[in-house]
Amino acid sequence: MGKEKKEADLRFNRFGTVAFTATTKVNDFIDFLEKGEVRGTKCKSCGMVFFPPRADCHACLSSDMEWFPVTGKGKLITFSQLMYAPVGFTQDVPYVIAVLDYGDYKVFGRVGDVPFAELNVGMELVTQANRLDNGQINYVFNRP
């Protein structure tokens, strides 16, 4: 009695077609995604940049982070089109996963509405927040 039960912060449950973990110290990532922004973290102490975002810096051991927006074009390093999918994703087939290089960091994710036949290693794409049919959110790579 008298003790107020603190509600668990399960925002990360909303990430991706199927989320596999609900709690993380960087779940403000989800709020940024809601606002249409994809963000990584930067260590305020040593300046190290992280994507995907991290709460803790392994270089200087600081946990003092600030958010930076993933903006502009990244270079497509590699990609693959899946014709078969794990449990929970079969309704999405075929879909394409890829890695974009932004220089200081890289981003792994799904390709949005660029047709597979038009994808080439080296082409430039942008990273965009994306709403999924099942109410979940993620980010995708599209043409600039």
Added chain:
Amino acid sequence: MGKVAIIGVGQSAFTRSYPGSIRELAFEAFKEAMSDAKIQGKDVDASVVCSSPEYDKQRSPAGVMAEYLGLTPGPTFYAETLCSSSSTGLKLAYSLVKSGLHDCVLVLGFQKMSEITSAESQERMGRGADIQWESPFGTMMPAYYAMYARAYLDHYGVTEEDLARIRVKAAHYGALNPKAGFKKVVDLPTCLTADPVANPLKVFDCCANADGSSCFIVASEQRVKDFGIKKPVWVLGVGAASAPVNMAGRDLFTGLKVAQLASQEAYKMAGIGPKQVNVAEVHDCFTIAEMMAYENLGFAEPGQGKELIRAKETYAEGSIPVNVDGGLLSKGHPIGATGGSQIRTIVLQLRDEAGEMQVKDPQIGLVHNIGGVGLYGNVSILGR
């Protein structure tokens, strides 16, 4: 400090669906290894049990196995590095023996993947990567390796046909291996016209899930003498490395950094270079993985792996025979048992007991075993 040897090896047949429990599956490899070494349970000081969780329901399988195999009350440890679990077992057993802590350590690898469906299995394997940031996009092992294949093929001008040649070789030797799960010979057109799984990888570029077990026994030089072992195979080098789990953390997509680092460590420890290796087992979970292994192990320069397979240099009669037991592609890939199966093949080769798969008079053999998408890498060098 004395030398460390492998004194016995065993393996179950690798099959699509084993009609028994995990402990019964384990017993098959165990019995063969103990009979091979001609020792008894009381001679084993400690055991290392290796598998990857969530295929069967048993938690902490080491204790269950130690009891069933009659290895209690000796200490038993569980080793897990996904697909490289049982070569991690070799490094741990080597360390236990080399340190003088134990004189005889048994390593048992197993996996019974048939208890779940193939799609569930892809999900489990995908969760061997980054579940927070990657799995929510729908990842699976073929797609991860396919991204390496895309980058590699584009960068070096290598073709899908070059990858298919690796499968043709695997199938050729799989047909000769009584323990292999897939004994059918396949030709290039079959490989090239097969259904795509994750572009550019097609069905025959991918290994299949399997049930299986493997076992090997590691002993000190003193025990080799005590037990009267006729053909000990010496552990000359055990290299290992790890890499960032997330693809965004990788800086190389045309090879596996863990394989480069682990092989450098193993070569240095063994005091040899890649040219001195006479026979190798590499982790060909996908055809692209074997192609990259040729280069990451120093058998070919970067981008030149294709020349090795085109000239059949990695066949048994070639300059560097690789996976002449059919590899993962034809044996099947029971995650936790795979490394031990590779080690068994090299031990048999070095003892001139590999039957139809025997290469001519090998002195030094190498095992390259990778966990996850190059998340863990073990390279072990063995000699007569």
